[in-house]
Amino acid sequence: MKCNVDIPYPKIVVKKKDPETARMIMHSYAGDVSEDTAIHQYMFQSVVLQNSAKDVALILEKIAEVEMRHLKMLAELIRELGVYPIYLDPIVDKHEFWSAKYVNYEADLKEMLLLNMEAEKQAILQYNSLIHVIESDEVKIVLKRIVLDERLHLEIFEKLLQSLT
Numbered sequence: 001m002k003c004n005v006d007i008p009y010p011k012i013v014v015k016k017k018d019p020e021t022a023r024m025i026m027h028s029y030a031g032d033v034s035e036d037t038a039i040h041q042y043m044f045q046s047v048v049l050q051n052s053a054k055d056v057a058l059i060l061e062k063i064a065e066v067e068m069r070h071l072k073m074l075a076e077l078i079r080e081l082g083v084y085p086i087y088l089d090p091i092v093d094k095h096e097f098w099s100a101k102y103v104n105y106e107a108d109l110k111e112m113l114l115l116n117m118e119a120e121k122q123a124i125l126q127y128n129s130l131i132h133v134i135e136s137d138e139v140k141i142v143l144k145r146i147v148l149d150e151r152l153h154l155e156i157f158e159k160l161l162q163s164l165t
Helices: 019-030 035-048 054-080 109-133 137-164
Strands: none
Touching: 019 035, 019 054, 019 109, 019 137, 035 054, 035 109, 054 137, 109 137
8 A cells, every 4th residue: 555645755955044943843843743753653553453453554554654754854854944853842842852652552443543543634734834834935845745645644544444344
């Protein structure tokens, strides 16, 4: 199953340093609803489901790989905007590093899918909010491309949930 949209990812190009924009992006990079959290969430679920739902486990692993691509893109954007891309969410607290407490350790497949759908919806909302407030067109292009994959992930989770009934 394809877990990313068949449109090339844009090059990371930033015309000027903008630490404030970088800090806004860091919430989607390493906050509670972030690429970093999604990677850990989906990898945890993939391992938990390895024996009981192998097909779903494989899809979750593939989606985690796409989220890793997003994480790298955001890290490059943050760096190019002039901020060191540590796993920190300065929007919440300047001293709040990413934490495994952000991962939901639910083990029921249906609940996992519902949680994942909600997380993808929140991620899409976050990215769309950023797109509306960020001035840089180069940054917006990257965020819009990430949103396309997040929408696909939402569709995949919806279809998986429907297949359970």
